[in-house]
Amino acid sequence: MSIEPLAPPKKPKRLPVLPQRGKLSMFEIALFVACLVLIAVELSQNLRDVMVLTFLFAGLGLAWNIAGGYAGLISFGHAAFFGIGAYTSTILFVSAGLTPWIGLWCGGVLAAAAGALLALICARLRGPFFILSTLAAAEVVRIGALNWSSLTGGPEGLSILPVANVANMVFVSKTAYAVLMLAYVVFVYAITKALEGSRYGYYLFAVRDDEEAASAAGVNPLLVRTAAMGLSAFLTGIGGSLFAQYFLYLDPTFVISPELSFQFALLPAVGGLGTAIGPVLGSFLITPLSELLRSYLGNAAAGLHLVIYSAGLIVVMLYFPGGLAAALNRLGRGWKRKP
Amino acid sequence: MTTLGQLVISGILIGGIYALMSIGLTLIFGVLRIVNFAHGEFLMLAMYGAWAVTTLLGFNPYVAVLAIVPAMFLFGGxxxxxxxxxxxxxPHxxxxxxxxxxxxxxxxxxLMMMTADLWDVPPIFSHAVIVGALRFKAELLLGFLITILCTVGLQWVIRATYLGKAIRATVQDGEAAMLMGIPVPRIFLITFAGGSALVGLAACVMMPLFSVFPTVGLNFVLIAFVVVVLGGMGSIEGALIGGICIGVVQSLSSYYVAPAFGQMFFFILFLLVMIFRPNGILGQKGAATIGIND
Structure with missing residues (x-):
């Protein structure tokens, strides 16, 4: 993944068909319209639930991708930021009565601080050492949350009273949640798109691809890395708050589990690391697949859906390392070549 | 004083077990420069194997080594x-x-084949070993001895045999080794399979001490990562020292602080090592900061 040479500015006549770095494309607009149509269409409660989760995880995958895909900071500890966001807004809401509409920003800021701290702690580490440190850091947060019962409710968890009210960010209809989650995806997507076209985005790619060269060119790798991790953690924390408002229940064993961290990383990995559309495609493919497999096969054979899912992951990683985004591009190029 | 001594000795013994299950991981990392995230599941698989041989065929878990180690070698291959x-x-x-x-x-x-139930084998020895005022499980003592034997044996293989020489040459410079006629891909294969076989050995030693269930690997793999990083990735003696450190830290902190915090302490220890001595106690210089295999 090299940096594209800076082409002389051309006036685009119309929008590109396929996603490009830093530009809006027809594909993205069509996908957004399709999501709106899906929300508007009458669906069963079960499918609505799948849709809400798909949007939420698309946003979380995008947030992970800023650190993992763009900055090359492969973190298996993002569940910690997710948990910090979820617990912050919930604790503020349950014990201080602060509306989650404000609480979620507080959770995001706390998560960002934790993310920046982790990036500073791991400043010198690369490759597997960085991955394992993020995993360990998330475990410290999980065990901490499990044992600090007075704040987090410990293993019994925390519940939010299901009083449906816009001010409480609790809704009766799943459609409202779907709109909320779609807004989250659009928010994170817009930030990602703005990032990848900006000067700071190029700093990220430079630090990821060749740190020494980037450093020689006047980019401060530590600063760039810390900011990327902070931004990624901030957006993940907001996702955590939204998750809490949807499920209305939190416990450390699920919210801060390593499995959840792996899932955040898998969606961009399957979709295409370091592309904005990748995590979205990853979530749109994998989340419904795993949810539907779970609901159809779940009772018959526990774990079968994950067997299929993980076998698919291995094949994608080994034979299509660019993920779905690269496949989409290849498809587009092949289609263009035909007259 | 007796309590402290007992805790330290138990910590050292359990640390030996931790070291045994980490040696395969560190060996694979040292030679192939990859982290096998499925290491814990290899252990889980081998533990199920040891359980099956013990329960269904009625052998002792230590005899199961004869079946499990070759099976895991094959599986690793x-x-x-x-x-x-x-x-x-x-890419990495x-x-x-x-x-x-x-x-x-x-x-x-x-999970599909064995359900989420916990399986275990009956204890092998009915009596604890008593030395003065100290008591410990005979299985732990035996496991520790096996770890020491295994470490020494592996060191001998790496230092003294032709295979060991080829492995060391591959670690030093893969391309040069290839030019000298060393079949590097086969060395990789043997190392990976050998590392898996060591996990098989660890599983047989652990079976009388722990229950097996589908996610048992996750608990142990986190410990193994900590042990390996603490000792220095790729270092076999380092794994032994790292294992013992973790065992003692866990044993002391779960007695003096709280059992729940035992785990937290060694993750904090891990992060401290990463901050201040990222190459571990006996690791290679610069391994952590170069980001090998990138």
Whole structure:
């Protein structure tokens, strides 16, 4: 993944068909319209639930991708930021009565601080050492949350009273949640798109691809890395708050589990690391697949859906390392070549 | 004083077990420069194997070594051929995600076949070993001795045999080794399979001490990562020292602080090591900061 040479500015006549770095494309607009149509269409409660989760995880995958895909900071500890966001807004809401509409920003800021701290702690580490440190850091947060019962409710968890009210960010209809989650995806997507076209985005790619060269060119790798991790953690924390408002229940064993961290990383990995559309495609493919497999096969054979899912992951990683985004591009190029 | 002595000795013994299950991981890392995220699931699989041999065929778990170690060697070889080898020339991430996929795959295959129930084997020895005022489980003592033997044996293989020489040459400079006629891909295969076989040995030693269930690997793999990083990735003596450190830290902190915090302490220890001595106690200089295999 090299940096594209800076082409002389051309006036685009119309929008590109396929996603490009830093530009809006027809594909993205069509996908957004399709999501709106899906929300508007009458669906069963079960499918609505799948849709809400798909949007939420698309946003979380995008947030992970800023650190993992763009900055090359492969973190298996993002569940910690997710948990910090979820617990912050919930604790503020349950014990201080602060509306989650404000609480979620507080959770995001706390998560960002934790993310920046982790990036500073791991400043010198690369490759597997960085991955394992993020995993360990998330475990410290999980065990901490499990044992600090007075704040987090410990293993019994925390519940939010299901009083449906816009001010409480609790809704009766799943459609409202779907709109909320779609807004989250659009928010994170817009930030990602703005990032990848900006000067700071190029700093990220430079630090990821060749740190020494980037450093020689006047980019401060530590600063760039810390900011990327902070931004990624901030957006993940907001996702955590939204998750809490949807499920209305939190416990450390699920919210801060390593499995959840792996899932955040898998969606961009399957979709295409370091592309904005990748995590979205990853979530749109994998989340419904795993949810539907779970609901159809779940009772018959526990774990079968994950067997299929993980076998698919291995094949994608080994034979299509660019993920779905690269496949989409290849498809587009092949289609263009035909007259 | 007796309590302290008892705690330290128990910590050292359990640390030996931790070291045994980490040696395979450190060996594979040292030679192939990859982290096998499915290491814990290899252990889980081998523990199920040891359980089956013990319960269904009625052998002692220590006798099961004869069946489990070759089986895990074969299994490691197959995994290397199918998953590791195609990913070695691709970006570092590919192997990370492929082994993680394998980990989820094995966990859930186990869940489907064996359910989430806990299985264990009856204790082998009815009496604890008593030395003065100290008492410890004979299984732990035996496990510790096996670890020491294994470490010494592996060191001998690496220092004194032709295979060991080839492995060391591959570690020093893979391309030069290839030019000297060393079949590097076969060395990789043997190392990966050998590392898996060591996990098989660890599983047989651990079976009388721990229950087996589909996600047992996750608990142990986190410990193994800490042990390996603490000792210095790729260092076999380091794994032994790291294992003992973790065992003692866990044993003391769960007695003096709280059992729940025992785990937290060694993760904090891990992070401290990463901040202040990222190459571990006996690791190679610069390993952590170069980001090997990038």
């Amino acid at each position: 197959i995994v290397y051929r199918i998953i590791i080898s195609p990913g070695l020339d691709k 991430l590919v192997v990370v995600f492929a082994t993680m996929g394998l980990s989820i795959f094995l966990q859930n295959v186990a």
